[in-house]
Each structure stands twice: as structure tokens, then as C-alpha cells.
Amino acid sequence: MATDINPAPTSPKIVSPELMFTATKHSRKRQLTENVARGVFFAMTLLMILPLILIVVYLFVKAAPILSLEFFFSNPAKGMRAGGIWAPLLGTIYIVIISLLVSAPIGVLAAVYLNEYARESWFTRIINLAVVNLAGVPSIVHALFGVGAFVYFARMGRSVLAASLTLAIMTLPVIIASTKEALGAVPMAFREACWNTGATRWQTIRGIVLPNSISGILTGVILQVSRAAGETAPIMFTGAVFFKAISEGDVFAYGLLDRFMALSMHLYQLSTQVPGVPEALEYGTAVVLLGAVLMVNALAIVLRVYLRSRQRW
């Protein structure tokens, strides 16, 4: 290319007042404070995040030697000191699915009520307060509730069902909150247009509101899954047990009223109750649990970003 005869005019540089005029002592001090503040806050953010990322990487490195297909598909053996994680993994999948089946419909409909039916009133405020409180109740209190209500009062015993129901109630607020947000994002004009065609309230919800907010609801469901998979305290006394032999590779190995093993519980037992567990086994279990939860959350994030990009209103 030839040399530029007419060089493009360079955009005027934005110079801070401090540089345009002779810096006074005062303005220099101000600039210094500004830089220090920025530096300190950045350092705080880094200090909070970096060690955690290092720890997670460390866990993965420690677990690497044991992670193989065999680890996933074989049962714990030799008093938990060998073998894999098949029984706990399957148990976790069971309680996640069953708790989801219970909490998803209730949670979505509760959010529909709060967003579409409820008016601004003291009663609605109480419901919202109850949702916040349900989310704030300590997990061990949920466990006590599960023991009192499901294990003994409803006579389910310590079982898959009792644990799943306890988890379902515990994770309900997650679904309610994200569904409410998703429903709230549907423009009012959509509803009004539908009502004007003579549709009833429920027809509008079913035909217009729910389909248009399905992505947000799905995000909530995914977050519920990740929460339910990671919880330990609520299942400790409602059905999860130290050891339960099931046949390897059989996905229907647990019955609804059986006791079961779960990954989170298994990790707790391995790291505190069993002496002499090979390190890799503990780290492997931790990493599978952590990896599953992080992957599920990443899926929720990807879904959210993708759907936000193609939102049409």
C-alpha cells in the first residue's frame, strides 16, 4: 500500500484534567487515593477468587490417578477402602430425580400464583417472607423436619422417598425464585393481547406466559438439581446410610423405601469416619461431586447466556 497522503485524523486523546493542567498537590493526592482504592479492591477480589481456583485445581490433580470408568461403575469395597462409587452415585441420581419431580411442579405453580394471581397485599408479603425463610432454614433443621414428618409421622422409615421429599422442600425456594423472575420478565402486553382474544387467565398462563418463560424456569430446575445433589445434612438421617450393597450396573437397584448411599454422604463418611482410606479415593469422590455440581451450574449459565442473546423483546 502507498503511503497515506491523507492520514485519518487521530481521535482527540482524552486527557484527564490532572494531566492537562499542572497537577496540584491536592489533585495528585486524589489520584493516588483513587489508584490505591482501585488496587485494594482488585486485590480483595483476587484474594477471594484465586485461592479457591487453586484449591479446586489441587483437588482435581490429587484425584486424577483414580478417575476412570471403573471408578464410576464399581461399588465401594473392603470397608470403603477400595473400589468405586457406583452405589453412592446411583443413590444421588435417585434422590435428585425424585426430589425434582416433587419440587418442580409445586415450585413453578407457586411462582405462577405469586406472579400471576396474587395482588399486592399483606398475605402476599407473608408468602414471600415464608419463601425467604424456607430458603434460610438451616439444612440440619430440614433434616430434623424430615425425621419428624416423613420418617416417623408418615411412617416412610429411612428411605429414598423420605430423603427425596426432605430435599424437595429444602430446594423449593430455588425453583420459586428463578421461576418468579422468569415470569416477571414476560411483558404485560403479551398477557393483555391474549386476554383480549377472550382467553381465560389459565389459558393465558399455559399458552403465553409459561412457553415464553420456559428458559428461566429451566435454569431454576437446573440449579435445584445442583443444590439437591450436593446436600448432605438433610439426607443423613432420612435415608442415606454408610453402606448398602447393590448390584453394579443395575440402574433400578434402589426401591422407593430402600435405604441408599449418596455421594455427599459417602464423601463425609470417607473423610471422617473411616480410618486408612487411600487418599485418591477421597479426592476422587470429592471431585466427582464437585465436578457434577459445577458442570450442572455451568450448564445453567450457558443456557441463560444463550437464551438471553436470542430473547426477542
Add this chain to the structure above:
Amino acid sequence: MRTIVNIFHQLGRWGEPVIEGIIRLCGISAIIFVFGIFFFVFREGMGFFFGGLDIVEFLTSPEWYPTSVSNKRYGVLALIAGTFSVTVLAMFLAVPFGLGAAIFVSEFCGPKLKETLKIVIELLAAIPSVVWGFIGLTVMNALIIDLFNVPIGLTMLNGGIILALMSVPIIVSIGEDALKAVPDSYREAAEALGATRWQVVYRVLLPTAKNGLLAAVLLGVGRAVGETMAVLMTTGHAVKMPTSPFDSVRTLTATIAAELGEAAVGSDHYRVLFIIGVLLFSITFIVNFVTDLVIKGIREKA
């Protein structure tokens, strides 16, 4: 075809009230569950609460010997002190870092970095508490023994650090929301007067968003008080009044988790654990209620 449509019309006529009834029922389910939790937990502990438990001793005595044969004592003061000390220590670490990170994410960084940081923080918030406990048990335990040259690393300090790391993501995300809620016109007005970023933050945003930031801290406190598995695994197991961060302590939540499996169903010991549950429920209820009032205060002002 016509008849099918007709059937649907008929169904619709009946279906609408039915489905609305179901929706209303689900709507109040949260209330039912909160009352249900209180009812069933209290119901299990009731027998001992009304028959034999000395409430004054329960709340003021540090002597917790539920399994002693000759001298049973049910005092939870040491456990309350354990919960309190670990929570305070955790907040001491988490509040400055959490709010600092919230300010950085909200005010000081560019949009790209902001998105990335928010995603990382969201992922950190998702780490299960039992994994946190495992990190405390392995990584943090070894670190504390090395750094401070102490015999055991499973102490209040360990639990406090782990709890701080767990509650920081909540404080950051709620705190960032609170800062975001301050109208941009406030920032522009301050900048037009020649204020630097830091001056905007310090003089304008912090005073305006202080209720929201308070709510963020309170939610962090709620999470720290109620956390079970992580403190169970990291704080050691000594029931005593803590005197230094290198003491092992036991919290209310950890006590229930550790002893419920061993207590005979229906015994005093079993029932007293449920009463501790009621106590915990009440503490978190109050914390949440106050948080709600604080948040409502913001909304009414806005």
C-alpha cells in the same frame, strides 16, 4: 373432531377452577412448609420441653453431657458460643472481602471482566458444603498446622475461614445488586462535580446503598449460622467455651448432626436435639425477618 373440541370445552369449564385451586394451594405451600417445619421439629422435642427440661439451665449452662450416666447435663451455652464465635470470625473475614469485591465488580471493572467475575462467583457459591468441609479437613488443616505451628488445625480458625469463603459469594452478589440499584444519575451528578471513582463510592454509593449492603451481610450471617457439614468437619469436636481462634469448638448445627444418629429415638437426648433445632430455626427466622425489613425499607425509599 367436533365432539373432541366440545369435550375440551367442557373440561375447560371444569378445569379452570380446579387448576386455579391447585395453583393457589401451591402458592401457599411455602407457608404450609414453614409452619410444618416448626410444628414437626417442635413436636419431636415437645415431650422434653414441657417435661423435665430446665430452660434456664439449657440456655445458660456450658455443660453439655447428654450421654453421661450419672450426671446428665443439657446446657447449650458452649454450643451457642461456638456458633457465635465461628460466625463472628467468618464475618470478620468475609464482610470486608465480600463488600470490597462487590464494589470492585460493580464500580471499578470493565464489562468483560465483570461478566467473568460474576460467573466465577456464581460457580463458587455452588460448591457443596461437604466439599468445603473436605477442603477444610485436608488443605486448610495442613496449612494452619504449618503456618501457625499448632498441633491441630481443626479449630475455630479453620471453620471461620471456610465459612467466610462460603458466605463471600452471597455477600458479593447481593452487595453488587444493592450497588446496582443506586440510580446512575447519582454517579453522574457526583462525577460532574469532579469526584473520582473512589469519592463516588465512598461519599455517594456507600451511604445510599447501605441498607442493601446490610442485607447482604445479614444473609451471609444467616448462611454462616445455619451451615452444618462444613463446620462439623472443620471445627474439631470440643464442647467448651472458646478462648482463642486456635481452640476447637462445636456449633449448634454440628451437635445435631453429630449426635442425632446415636441418640435413642424418644430419649431425652434425642428430644433435646430437636429443641436445639427449634432454637436454630428461631435464630435464622429472626435474622431473615430483619433482613426482609431492611430490604423492604430500601424498596419503600426507592
